[in-house]
Amino acid sequence: MKRRKLTIPAVCLALALALTLAGCSAQGKGDPKAEAPPPAEVERVQAAGLFKVDDPSKFPLVAAGQIDAAPELNVTGVVGADISRTIPVITLASGRVIEVLARLGDTVTQGQILMKVQSADIAGAYSDYEQAQADETLAKAQLDRSRILFDKGAIAQKDLEVAQDTETKAQVTVKTTLDHLRVLGADPDHPSAIVEVHAPVAGVITDQQVTNAAGVQGLSSPNPFTISDLSHIWILCDVYENDLSQVHLGEYADVKLNAYPDRVFKGRVGNISPVLDPNLRTAKVRLEMPNPGLMRLGMFVTSTFHGLKKESHATVPAAAVLHLHDRDWVYVPAEGGQFRQVPVTGGKMLPGNLQEIAAGIRPGQKVVSNALVLQATAEQ
Numbered sequence: 001m002k003r004r005k006l007t008i009p010a011v012c013l014a015l016a017l018a019l020t021l022a023g024c025s026a027q028g029k030g031d032p033k034a035e036a037p038p039p040a041e042v043e044r045v046q047a048a049g050l051f052k053v054d055d056p057s058k059f060p061l062v063a064a065g066q067i068d069a070a071p072e073l074n075v076t077g078v079v080g081a082d083i084s085r086t087i088p089v090i091t092l093a094s095g096r097v098i099e100v101l102a103r104l105g106d107t108v109t110q111g112q113i114l115m116k117v118q119s120a121d122i123a124g125a126y127s128d129y130e131q132a133q134a135d136e137t138l139a140k141a142q143l144d145r146s147r148i149l150f151d152k153g154a155i156a157q158k159d160l161e162v163a164q165d166t167e168t169k170a171q172v173t174v175k176t177t178l179d180h181l182r183v184l185g186a187d188p189d190h191p192s193a194i195v196e197v198h199a200p201v202a203g204v205i206t207d208q209q210v211t212n213a214a215g216v217q218g219l220s221s222p223n224p225f226t227i228s229d230l231s232h233i234w235i236l237c238d239v240y241e242n243d244l245s246q247v248h249l250g251e252y253a254d255v256k257l258n259a260y261p262d263r264v265f266k267g268r269v270g271n272i273s274p275v276l277d278p279n280l281r282t283a284k285v286r287l288e289m290p291n292p293g294l295m296r297l298g299m300f301v302t303s304t305f306h307g308l309k310k311e312s313h314a315t316v317p318a319a320a321v322l323h324l325h326d327r328d329w330v331y332v333p334a335e336g337g338q339f340r341q342v343p344v345t346g347g348k349m350l351p352g353n354l355q356e357i358a359a360g361i362r363p364g365q366k367v368v369s370n371a372l373v374l375q376a377t378a379e380q
Contacts, residue, residue: 049341051378056337059368064314066363067356071307073246077237077287079299081206085229092218093184093195095119097210102225104208108199114225115197117216122186123193129177136170143167203229206297233295235267235287237303241276247285247305254304255287260294267303313347314357314365321346321355322371330361331368339368
């Protein structure tokens, strides 16, 4: 039997028929990707911040609203003690501490015993006081005798005057030694070499530099204790040089504690430092206010200063603001199906998922409602 040989035209015809049948089979199944609309194409234009799109309708626009409000300046600060209400505890008697009755952080009352000191100064002061009393007793007796003798003509007038002068000087010495005892903190009626150191005011012990068996020197640093009255506190804020025009003496600022963000307090501007920090270019602004009982020394706060004159600012949906490279941006429409990336200064968040725009766009100006979608499409 002879085999038939297929010619080249026949082979080509068969191959074309097979491809046609395969294409028809594929069309019968359907391709979802082929049926979907083509993705939006965004092309970066040579001009800075311009993006060209093939279908601008895929990026809906929204008109910026308007809000009238006074400008606000937000700065950080730290809670500190009122210096005028911070009192050092000192002792005039030098010696060795034998007992400490208060510790750092304790709340004390005026007159409360803080520590006891065994002092040689007290022993010497008692000795001087008792000697002065003895001399005064002797001088008084001699004065009484001199008066009797003078009345009988046994002594001259000058001898009586000498006795009177001696008695007067003895009284002065007694008074001086008694004052010395009281200044040292000793009780003249209860002689002892141990002196008690009392709290001069009520408050909280914010510094302690003494322990048991330590030595103390009268009127020398460091002070054994420091007591602060925390019923009133200071808040020290750092305000940049360019923002000082928004801060004025006597005005009030809103104060929020990081520990209690839902509560707002009022602090009065009591001082604006006349000297700027040479490195940070900031000035210390001092807020003075009563302590509501929640503020502790060293707490971080956020202070908001309000301007005196209201200004009109734009508002946009929060999604219209793109946070990129530590800056805020929005996209506004341009000619020829293009969008321009515009830097803005974002303000505070508003009800209704809106955000205030302090600078960069005007009320009524149109922006892309979802900036992140346009940005993500441009980066593909």
